[in-house]
Amino acid sequence: MEDFSxxxxxxxxxxxxxxxxxxxxxxxxxxxxxxxxxxxxRECLVEIxxxxxxxxxxxxxxxxxxxxxxxxxxxxxxxxxxxxxxxTVSLRLAQAVRLMEVEQ
Amino acid sequence: MATWQLEREARDARVQAGSAVAKGKxxxxxxxxxxxxxxxxxxxxxxxxxxxxxxxxxxSAALLSVDVAKVNNLHMVQSGVVLPEHLDVFERxxxxxxxxxxxxxxxxxxATMLFGGKIELGAVHTYLELFARYFIDLTPNVALVAAVSAxxxxxxxTGPNTEDTPTVVEATAFKDxxxxxxVNQIVDKVPRVDIPADRVHFIVEADKRFFVEPLFTRDxxxxxxxxxxxxxxxxxxIYGPYGVQRLNHGIGFSTAAIELLLPTYGEKLGLxxxxxxxxxxxxxxxxIPAIESGWVKQIHSFGSEVGMENYIRARSDIYxxxxxxxxxxxxxxxxxxxxxxxxxxxxxxxxIDLQGNSSTVTTSRIAGFGGAPNMGADARGRxxxxxxxxxxxxxxxxxxxxLLRRGRKLVVQIGETFGDKNVPLFVEKLDxxxxxxxxxxxxxxxxxxxxxxxxxxxxxxIANLLLCRSSDEREQAxxxxxxxxxxxxxxxxxxxxxxRERGVIRRPEDLGINPLDADRSILAxxxxxxxxxxxxxxxxxxxxxxxx
Numbered sequence: 001m002e003d004f005s006x007x008x009x010x011x012x013x014x015x016x017x018x019x020x021x022x023x024x025x026x027x028x029x030x031x032x033x034x035x036x037x038x039x040x041x042r043e044c045l046v047e048i049x050x051x052x053x054x055x056x057x058x059x060x061x062x063x064x065x066x067x068x069x070x071x072x073x074x075x076x077x078x079x080x081x082x083x084x085x086x087x088t089v090s091l092r093l094a095q096a097v098r099l100m101e102v103e104q
Numbered sequence: 105m106a107t108w109q110l111e112r113e114a115r116d117a118r119v120q121a122g123s124a125v126a127k128g129k130x131x132x133x134x135x136x137x138x139x140x141x142x143x144x145x146x147x148x149x150x151x152x153x154x155x156x157x158x159x160x161x162x163x164s165a166a167l168l169s170v171d172v173a174k175v176n177n178l179h180m181v182q183s184g185v186v187l188p189e190h191l192d193v194f195e196r197x198x199x200x201x202x203x204x205x206x207x208x209x210x211x212x213x214x215a216t217m218l219f220g221g222k223i224e225l226g227a228v229h230t231y232l233e234l235f236a237r238y239f240i241d242l243t244p245n246v247a248l249v250a251a252v253s254a255x256x257x258x259x260x261x262t263g264p265n266t267e268d269t270p271t272v273v274e275a276t277a278f279k280d281x282x283x284x285x286x287v288n289q290i291v292d293k294v295p296r297v298d299i300p301a302d303r304v305h306f307i308v309e310a311d312k313r314f315f316v317e318p319l320f321t322r323d324x325x326x327x328x329x330x331x332x333x334x335x336x337x338x339x340x341x342i343y344g345p346y347g348v349q350r351l352n353h354g355i356g357f358s359t360a361a362i363e364l365l366l367p368t369y370g371e372k373l374g375l376x377x378x379x380x381x382x383x384x385x386x387x388x389x390x391x392i393p394a395i396e397s398g399w400v401k402q403i404h405s406f407g408s409e410v411g412m413e414n415y416i417r418a419r420s421d422i423y424x425x426x427x428x429x430x431x432x433x434x435x436x437x438x439x440x441x442x443x444x445x446x447x448x449x450x451x452x453x454x455x456i457d458l459q460g461n462s463s464t465v466t467t468s469r470i471a472g473f474g475g476a477p478n479m480g481a482d483a484r485g486r487x488x489x490x491x492x493x494x495x496x497x498x499x500x501x502x503x504x505x506x507l508l509r510r511g512r513k514l515v516v517q518i519g520e521t522f523g524d525k526n527v528p529l530f531v532e533k534l535d536x537x538x539x540x541x542x543x544x545x546x547x548x549x550x551x552x553x554x555x556x557x558x559x560x561x562x563x564x565x566i567a568n569l570l571l572c573r574s575s576d577e578r579e580q581a582x583x584x585x586x587x588x589x590x591x592x593x594x595x596x597x598x599x600x601x602x603x604r605e606r607g608v609i610r611r612p613e614d615l616g617i618n619p620l621d622a623d624r625s626i627l628a629x630x631x632x633x634x635x636x637x638x639x640x641x642x643x644x645x646x647x648x649x650x651x652x
Contacts, residue, residue, distance in 0.1 A: 058588055069613070085522045086588035087563045088329050094619035096613075102620075 002057065002101045005047040006063045010073030013041035016101030023095045031081040031089060035096040041074035050081035062086050075100065109267040111280035114475070118143040118246075118282050119506070129258045130290065131308045136166035139306060141174045142198045143282050144246050149372050151244040151276065154184035155267040155435065156206060156231075156474060157317050157407045160250040162286045162310040163553045164374075167248065172197050181242045182230055183268055183435075185210050185472070186317070191398045194223050203242055203253045205229045206472040208319070215470045218543060228470070228549050230477035238275035247276035247283045251470030252312040253294050254287040258301035261294035264408035264416065264431035267317055271436040276397040278304035288313045295428035316412035318646045319399060322360035325631045330520045330563045331614065333622040335361035338450065338518055340615050341372055341566045342559060343379040346492040346514060352442045352479045354451020358411040358518045358561075362450070364627040367397035384479075387412040387423065387431065393628035395422055405431060406438040406475065411649075415642035437473075438518065442479045445494040446512035447478040448631070454523065455531050455553060458579045458591065460569055462517055463536040470539070473551050480512045480552040488583040496558055499570040515552060518561040521587030529562070530582065530591035554578070562587060565611040572608060 014037070024032045039045050065075050066072070070093070077096060081089070121142040125135045140163075144150060147604035152167060153160040170190045173573075178199040185191065190309030193199040194217060202225035207214045217223045227527040229237070235419075238244065249272055252263035262269050277283050284306040285299075335358055342348065354357040366380055376399055383403045385391070389412060394400055403422055403427060408431050416423045416431045426432045443632045444451065452461040453476075464471045486493075493511030497504075500512050521530050540548035560582060561566045569579040579598075603609045629635045 061588060061593060065407060069611075083329075085520075085526060085625075087327075088331050090562065091329060091619055091622060097620070098618060098620045 001043065001049065001051060003049050003090040004059075005045060006060065007066040008064065008091045010042055010044045010067060010069045013073040014097055014100055015072070015076050018100045018104055019053060020092040021100055022098040024092045026080050026082055029084055029088070030083050031079055031084040031092055033096045034078040035100055036076050037072045037074050037100065039074055039076050043074070044072050046079065047077065048079045048081060050079070050083070052081070058086050059093050062089050066090060070094060070097045073096045114278040115282060118145075120304055122282070126306055128256065129305065129307050130256065131306050131578070133162060133311050134310055136162060136308050137169045138566045139284065139308070140166055140598045141170050143284070144170070144175045144178070146175065146244040147177050147179070149179045149181050149242060149270050151238070151247045152180060152182050152190065153247070153249040153268060153272060154182045154186045155407065156184055156191055156264070157319055158250050158265040158267050159288050159315040160186055160248050161187060161189070161315045162308060163250070163284065166335050167198060168192050168196065170198060170291075179226075181234070181238065181244055183234055184208075185382045187216060187591035191217060191366050200224055201226055203227055203229065203234065204472060206474040209473060211469040211471040213466055216600055225543070228472050229473050230473050231421055231435055232443065232478045234617045235271045235436050238271065238433060241297045243279045243281065244276045245281050246274070247272045247281060249273060249285050251285050251299070251343075253289040253291045254304070254307045255291060255294050255593065256284060256299070258285075258304035258307055259294050259297045260285055260287065260299035260304060261296055262298040264413055264433060266298055267407045267432045267435050270434060272523060273299050273303050279639050282306075284308065286314065288309045289557065295430070296426040297463055298432070303551060316410055318439070320355055320388050320409045321389055321411070321645065321649055322355070322357055322631050323649055324360070324390065324627055324634065327357050327361050327364070327624070329622045329624065331358045332365070332624065333617070334358050334518055334520065334561050334627065335365050335449040336369055336622060337566055337612060337615065338362055338371060338516065338561050339375070340366060340617060341610055342448075342514065342516060342561070344373060344375055345447070347380050348448045348492050348493055348514065350446045350490070351380060351448040351450065352384045352446050353388070354449075354476070356452035356519070358452055359450055360388070361627070362392040363388060363394055366394040366399050367628045368626050369621070370399070371397070384438050384446050387416055389632070389643055390629070392635050392643060394496050395419065396638050397628075402443050404438050404476065405433040406435045411644045412551050412647045414438070415639050415645065433643070439478050441473055443481070443483045446479070448514070448516060450516040451480065451516055452519045453517055454529070455534050455536075456560065456582065457531055457554070458582055459556040459579065460560065460582060461535050461550050461574060462552045462557065463550050465539055465551075466535040467538055467550045472551070473549075476551050480515045481556050482515070496570055499568070510592055512558060514558050515519055515556050516559045516561060517552065517557055517568050521562045521564060521589050521592060528591070530586040530589045532591065540553050560585060562591070565609055565614070568608050568610070573605065577603065577608070586598060
């Protein structure tokens with residue numbers, strides 16, 4: 001197990017008004033993302049708990065690209081990772097930010 | 105006086121020798137090895153029918169058991185190296201040299217034997233290329249083929265898996281070779297004549313049906329959301345804009361995902377009737393929902409697929425069928441159709457380099473190419489226009505003379521940036537190069553050359569290589585969709601951004617694709633059982649795909 005968190009500035013606040021959402025599942029090669037609108041709206045926080053150790057550089061790159069592409073200001077992402085591939089992580093994060101735009 | 109019929113005389117002598125163990129043309133299964141010892145000579149070129157699917161398994165076992173003092177140093181010329189016996193004959197010294205096209209299940213062992221010097225490799229071919237050589241410099245002396253049934257005269261019924269048989273028999277029988285067929289059954293009258301009797305010299309009735317591998321069944325339950333996303337990119341970013349109606353699909357999960365998205369996502373995009381109407385394709389079960397939804401007009405097939413027999417029979421408007429109602433496949437014709445009459449090939453690969461060259465050869469696996477190099481190549485002899493072909497040609501050469509400019513076939517490589525066991529799809533140097541250096545080959549086994557590839561699709565986006573104007577742009581376009589592989593992380597951010605602005609690279613968000621749609625619920629069938637339902641119970645999946 002490895003835990004770490006990444007904090008980024010966001011260009012603009014994330015869309016939508018939803019407070020919280022969950023995507024994905026905790027399984028081998030997959031991940032669960034809990035997203036909450038709880039941080040200042042020009043910031044973004046990603047907390048990662050992963051079973052695969054030693055991939056910090058890839059996580060940094062994936063999260064930096066994600067923030068750049070989706071500008072998820074105001075959102076905190078808590079990731080429970082079962083050793084997912086980086087492309088799966090990118091997809092889940094993108095799904096999470098879009099889900100926050102969907103009316104409940 | 106010169107003699108001009110030596111080969112015919114030699115053939116007659118072989119047939120006469122074989123007749124000693126036959127009654128008419130019929131040979132008992134237990135005498136198959138004696139038959140082969142009588143008709144095969146040392147150093148012969150032998151085609152042991154190992155197709156992509158159908159296997160002359162009884163005859164391969166019989167060949168393996170021959171007395172090596174009588175039969176040895178054979179040159180095997182066969183499209184598929186599929187059964188263990190296909191390689192055992194090299195271990196035993198029955199055979200020495202090999203020319204082939206595909207080696208799927210034996211890919212690891214064939215690599216070991218090549219490195220160990222057990223096999224002298226002629227070349228790895230694409231199907232059509234090997235078939236062509238059957239008529240020029242690799243004509244078989246003896247062909248050992250497989251059929252469903254034969255009558256006593258030797259007329260053969262191949263059933264839905266006709267595959268390579270007509271081509272192999274044509275090359276052998278009309279050039280003084282000997283043709284032996286193993287059949288599941290000898291009958292009074294065959295349901296239809298796939299091979300006429302005067303091309304067949306001996307028939308062996310097998311005690312069990314020939315082996316056929318279900319190679320084209322993909323369980324929708326195993327399709328990932330990443331594959332769904334790449335499939336959505338392909339449909340919205342390539343099928344739609346080019347209006348691709350005539351095409352061939354590879355056998356991977358990404359193209360299975362495309363097949364299962366046509367009736368859902370494709371429908372939503374309004375593409376029904378505008379794309380994916382005519383196929384050169386095996387009877388993929390995953391295409392059933394699209395067929396049932398009225399997307400597909402016609403399919404010609406290389407071979408068949410286990411479990412699809414009744415469905416095909418009931419959908420003769422779609423498939424090619426014989427007088428008996430069952431599928432007639434033909435690999436040589438279908439490969440020709442894929443080369444000349446299709447506007448797109450889309451399939452997966454194992455490795456892609458920085459110029460777009462791709463290969464399924466790795467240092468530990470020599471899988472061969474099958475039909476991909478042919479399907480995935482621009483036909484330089486093509487002369488008929490079509491909208492996608494002209495549009496691709498225009499993108500590649502915008503300044504060329506409109507009436508003189510060649511069109512281009514769309515050759516699309518699709519896959520996730522990380523494959524099985526997290527192995528990256530993108531590499532700086534293909535393993536095929538290392539293999540060629542180690543084995544001292546004249547040519548690296550490249551499946552599709554970079555200059556034939558027009559698009560690469562990954563979950564990160566589409567790279568349109570037609571729009572690249574230099575090898576540097578090409579490299580950055582490929583890096584720009586290579587995700588978090590080393591190749592992808594080595595991109596020049598500024599250059600990739602400029603390529604994106606020019607539409608050379610297109611991301612899901614550039615195409616208005618919502619990542620939330622990349623969900624398994626969008627698949628028209630989410631299990632094999634769903635496909636059975638779509639088929640109205642006509643599709644009968646093999647037991648290994650039944651889990652209900």
